[in-house]
Amino acid sequence: MLIRRADDLRSSDTTPESLYLNRRDFLAAAGLLGAGLVAGFAPRDAGAMQEPQAVGKPFGLQPDDKPTPWKDVTGYNNFYEFGTGKEDPAEYAKGFVPRPWTVQVDGLVAKSGQYQLEDFLKPSAVEDRIYRHRCVEAWSMVIPWRGIPLADVLKRAQPSSQAKFVEFTTLYDPKRMPGQRSGVLPWPYVEGLRLDEAMHPLTLLATGVYGRDLPNQNGAPLRLVVPWKYGFKGIKSIVRIRLVDKQPRNTWNEANPQEYGFYSNVNPEVDHPRWSQAKERRIGEFLRRPTLMFNGYKDQVASLYAGMDLRKNF
Amino acid sequence: MDGSTFRTRLRAVREPRGFTPLLAVAACVPAVVAVAAMGSDILRDTRFFGSNPIKHGEHFLGDWTLRFLLLTLAVTPVRQLTGWNWLAKHRRTLGLFAFAYVMLHWLTYALLDVQLDWGDLTKDLAKRPYIMIGMAGLVCMMPLALTSTKGMIRRLGGARWNRLHRLAYVVPVLGTIHFWMSVKKDVTEPLLYALGFAVLFAWRLARRSRRAAAAPA
Numbered sequence: 001m002l003i004r005r006a007d008d009l010r011s012s013d014t015t016p017e018s019l020y021l022n023r024r025d026f027l028a029a030a031g032l033l034g035a036g037l038v039a040g041f042a043p044r045d046a047g048a049m050q051e052p053q054a055v056g057k058p059f060g061l062q063p064d065d066k067p068t069p070w071k072d073v074t075g076y077n078n079f080y081e082f083g084t085g086k087e088d089p090a091e092y093a094k095g096f097v098p099r100p101w102t103v104q105v106d107g108l109v110a111k112s113g114q115y116q117l118e119d120f121l122k123p124s125a126v127e128d129r130i131y132r133h134r135c136v137e138a139w140s141m142v143i144p145w146r147g148i149p150l151a152d153v154l155k156r157a158q159p160s161s162q163a164k165f166v167e168f169t170t171l172y173d174p175k176r177m178p179g180q181r182s183g184v185l186p187w188p189y190v191e192g193l194r195l196d197e198a199m200h201p202l203t204l205l206a207t208g209v210y211g212r213d214l215p216n217q218n219g220a221p222l223r224l225v226v227p228w229k230y231g232f233k234g235i236k237s238i239v240r241i242r243l244v245d246k247q248p249r250n251t252w253n254e255a256n257p258q259e260y261g262f263y264s265n266v267n268p269e270v271d272h273p274r275w276s277q278a279k280e281r282r283i284g285e286f287l288r289r290p291t292l293m294f295n296g297y298k299d300q301v302a303s304l305y306a307g308m309d310l311r312k313n314f
Numbered sequence: 315m316d317g318s319t320f321r322t323r324l325r326a327v328r329e330p331r332g333f334t335p336l337l338a339v340a341a342c343v344p345a346v347v348a349v350a351a352m353g354s355d356i357l358r359d360t361r362f363f364g365s366n367p368i369k370h371g372e373h374f375l376g377d378w379t380l381r382f383l384l385l386t387l388a389v390t391p392v393r394q395l396t397g398w399n400w401l402a403k404h405r406r407t408l409g410l411f412a413f414a415y416v417m418l419h420w421l422t423y424a425l426l427d428v429q430l431d432w433g434d435l436t437k438d439l440a441k442r443p444y445i446m447i448g449m450a451g452l453v454c455m456m457p458l459a460l461t462s463t464k465g466m467i468r469r470l471g472g473a474r475w476n477r478l479h480r481l482a483y484v485v486p487v488l489g490t491i492h493f494w495m496s497v498k499k500d501v502t503e504p505l506l507y508a509l510g511f512a513v514l515f516a517w518r519l520a521r522r523s524r525r526a527a528a529a530p531a
């Protein structure tokens with residue numbers, strides 16, 4: 001099946017889209033008219049009825065955590081393959097067609113193979129799960145993901161006893177991913193997890209948000225979600241999953257090793273060199289919130305890092 | 315039309331009527347947009363400035379600070395190229411607007427972004443080079459703004475005032491470095507500003523050396 005997001009939106013989301021266009025026009029008008037802008041227009045939850053409903057089982061949510069609106073989840077993204085601005089991916093990924101899609105599973109496994117996405121997903125039960133999401137840039141969201149546990153996929157591939165890490169690779173196709181024509185990052189994007197992190201029941205291979213197929217800007221058709229790590233660990237548009245014996249490279253660490261580590265666990269006590277990580281701004285909220293150790297998943301994951309110096313292994 | 319008549323005609327262009335108030339109003343537009351959009355987004359849950367209005371506003375005002383610095387430094391070269399000497403008196407206005415924008419940029423940072431968390435404000439200033447450099451830029455602009463009045467020029471005397479106002483060349487350098495250091499990876503924009511300032515500086519250097527060469531020994 002083809003994902004054609006624009007059409008998709010037009011049929012189901014007529015109201016929000018028109019509000020969005022209104023807002024654009026209005027902003028332009030504001031440039032000319034200046035004052036009188038604060039008079040209200042399209043509040044954030046206007047058209048909430050037409051918005052897809054957040055579905056799924058909450059995991060590790062705090063009492064005041066509410067799902068971030070669809071508009072923000074799908075309109076404010078870091079996905080440098082489609083541009084470096086936050087609104088770029090939604091704009092420049094519009095024409096991306098994530099089908100057909102093959103995923104290669106190889107490396108230190110008994111059963112390697114190349115699979116059509118549908119066949120790759122078929123053996124697993126798809127789940128809807130609501131997770132907290134924390135970006136390294138100190139903003140956060142609450143996102144209703146849809147996907148399958150990565151552990152399912154790995155178990156099926158049967159990692160050998162030498163396998164210690166998992167390496168993930170994004171599609172490299174500068175024709176379809178215009179951001180890859182620039183040298184902002186070394187392409188293709190690669191990421192990695194320790195095998196025990198990859199096998200953790202919270203680690204998800206996401207295929208959707210809000211009960212729908214993943215919009216292109218969110219990493220269609222397959223992306224990683226590791227809710228206790230900074231968002232950039234969640235590699236998008238995955239084409240390869242490889243089991244290896246050494247710690248794999250990861251793109252942001254390669255681009256700037258002082259600022260981005262391999263582990264990248266959410267940790268309010270270890271600052272990024274250019275900003276504090278103690279607090280975060282939840283998209284849609286004014287007051288900053290305190291950032292929680294492991295993004296609120298401490299009980300589930302702290303044992304993975306017992307005895308490790310998290311300041312050194314940032 | 316040959317070159318010399320073009321130049322003569324260009325030189326003859328006089329200050330359009332109402333230029334002063336028009337400039338002031340135009341220069342206020344980005345500030346009004348920023349305040350209104352952030353205000354509306356925060357209070358009324360709109361998305362004029364996208365999903366993260368405070369960050370967007372902070373960046374928007376930082377960008378306009380640099381743009382006004384560019385405009386300020388462009389006045390003299392443009393005046394010399396066109397012969398529009400009436401531009402000279404607007405340089406101060408543009409410089410003061412650059413200062414107003416950096417203050418709004420800083421206020422957005424301190425009040426809305428960091429929300430007056432003194433620990434973060436002091437830690438940022440002490441530990442984060444890009445904040446230190448931005449602050450140095452702001453601090454350098456203060457004496458310039460304070461001494462921008464006719465009275466202050468008279469009190470300082472032309473020579474001293476000129477020497478002090480050479481800080482106007484330091485500010486854009488600090489501002490551009492600050493911008494450069496603040497971006498995660500894509501340095502295209504700071505690079506463009508750096509090129510812009512480089513051209514404006516080069517113009518001045520070239521003119522100075524030409525004049526020095528022309529001066530009788």
Ligand code: HEM
Pocket residue numbers: 369372373374376377379380416419420423445447448449450451452485488489490492493496497
């Ligand atoms: C001459 C003075 C300054 C200039 C020209 C300037 C300019 C800029 C520019 C152009 C940006 C980036 C905008 C973008 O990404 O589109 C920026 C970002 C920023 N500036 Fe400034 N700035 C100045 C002073 C300051 C001061 C005094 C502070 C606070 C103490 C400050 C704090 C920030 C912060 C927090 C950011 C955002 C960084 C981020 O989100 O990663 N700036 N500034």
